[in-house]
Amino acid sequence: MIGLLGKTLSHSLSKPLHQALGTDAYQLFETDDLATFIHRTAFKALNVTIPYKRDMVSFCTSRDEVVEATGVTNTVVRMHDGTLRAYNTDYDALKTLIDWHAPKDRSLPAAIIGNGSTARTAQYALERAGYTDIRLYARQPLPGERSLDQIAEIRQAGLLIQATPVGTSPDLETRFELDLKGSRLQWVLDVVYNPPLTRLVQEARDAGITAHNGLTMLILQALHAHGHFMNTPPPLERLAPLHAHLLKYLANIVLIGPPFSGKSTLAPRLAERFGKHPIDTDSLIESKSGMRVADIFSRLGEVTFRSMEKYQTMTVAAQGRQIIATGGGAVLQEPLMRALQRTGVLVHIDPDLGLVRDMPLKNRPLITSWADYETLRTARDPLYARYADVRIHKTSLDLAAILDEIEVKLDAYFRNQWTELESPRTP
Structure with missing residues (x-):
């Protein structure tokens, strides 16, 4: 066994x-x-x-x-x-990542958040890599360690390894009180791999810092462990394809786009292809509230609806491995969209206007005419484009062809995440 x-x-x-x-x-x-x-x-x-x-x-x-x-x-x-x-194959993984991504100037301070098992392994890996000024920050610091109350000091470090479970799904919102903009940090590693993009990594990349989550570390330690299990060299050539495989397995696929783009129809079909669970957020809101979306808008107002939408969408997104068909107005809520980005890949379903003109305008609280629809598209299309990782230009109603295109583009996206973000940087 x-x-x-x-x-x-x-x-x-x-x-x-x-x-x-x-x-x-x-x-x-x-x-x-x-x-x-x-x-x-x-x-x-x-x-x-x-x-x-x-x-x-x-x-x-x-x-x-x-x-x-x-x-x-x-x-x-x-x-x-x-x-x-x-x-300890966590060490093998951390050593590899330090060699690939850490600043070459070993005189810079190296910061670690946490003082548990993973933090101790990270400390040893940094010591072996030649770092001499290694600082551990913890909620309950031991002698020689620093309190998280001093976390602002990390801005002066050259690298940060976050070695606690903070930010693990379903907790998408908890963050460290650490402003990364303008810091000296050159690399951030968060050992958490679920969600695929932690809030720390997201904020680090926003600040222009090279940052990675723990998925590559997870795979590297497993490859080394497999070598010990089988008494063979670790199959490191499997790293890139396994990264794409696990990211595809783990990530939500979030469908965004205007009304009448077919998101609700596509979600269950994509769930069959990807082995995930389909969720239609408007239907979920109606189920939870006992009211139709149009009635929520007319009786309670759009602000109340958006609050419901944010709560229900983030709740299901935090579970992972979902195909989520969002409402057309979800892109109006930046905090919601950034949270969805952390959980997976956002697919913009972008239909030609000619495809949707004959569809009935029922249960569409913000659309009473096609002029309304065109105005809405003009306002929201830039938001769909801003948040999308993948765009599907829908020019026909051939469902099988659309599903095939989505699958091909998502497979390319998951492969490219290794090439663009995770692979060793050129010295």
Whole structure:
């Protein structure tokens, strides 16, 4: 048996990741009693996650040098004599990312948020990379560490590794009180990989800083763990295709576009193709409120409707792996759109006006004539274009052809995320 050991594993990507590497029987092992699990389970090898990365070390007869130095393991293999050997492949992943992306000037301060297992591994990786001024910031700092009350100091660092679960789905909004604009930071790594774009990474990129989430780190540590499991070199050539595969698996696909663009029709068909769950936000609002959208507008007003729309859309988006057909006016809410960007890919369905002119104007509270529709398009089309990651110019009603085009463009988008954002930078 090979699998992942932890306490709460419902959101883990380890199973689809290792299955993609050929370990079809990979399992998830949840336990509250580590000692009993170790003594009663005939496993061949394990990945180990929170909260057992430290406690597991004491059950291992032998350890690699990183485990000896950090007291942290995330990979355990049962040897031929039945004893357990501990490895730390998070270190291998972090070392690679530091080599690829960290500032070459090792005299700059390096900041780490957190003081748990991942933070200790990051500290050791930075030390081995030649950094001498490494500062840990934590809510409960230990001697020699800094309080998060001093987080503004991070603006003077050359790099930041965020090594806590803060910002993990379904929490899309929590952020550190850290203004990154105008800082000296050259690279930010957030070890959180779900949502695909954390708020920290989003704000860092807004500030012009090279920034990455934890997905590449997750895959790298898994490749090294797979090598230990199979006693072979890690298959690092699988990194780029696995990145596209897991991003496609994890991300929401959010359909934006004007009324009559066909988002509600496309969502369930795309859900079948991508193995995700379809959601129509207007229908969801009607279900939750017991009122039609048009009645909400007429009785309660647009402000109330937009509040409902933001809450319901963000609630489903935080669950991940959704196909979300948004209302045509969702793009009017910038905080909502930025949150949706963090959860996946935004697809603009852009229909020709000629395709929609014969459609009935029912249950459309802001459209009573085609003049209204054209005015609305003129106002909103720039917003659709601003937020879209992928644009589908809809020139026909051939549903199969539209679905094929969306799938082709999304596959290209997921591949390009590695090429454009994650691959090693040229020295």
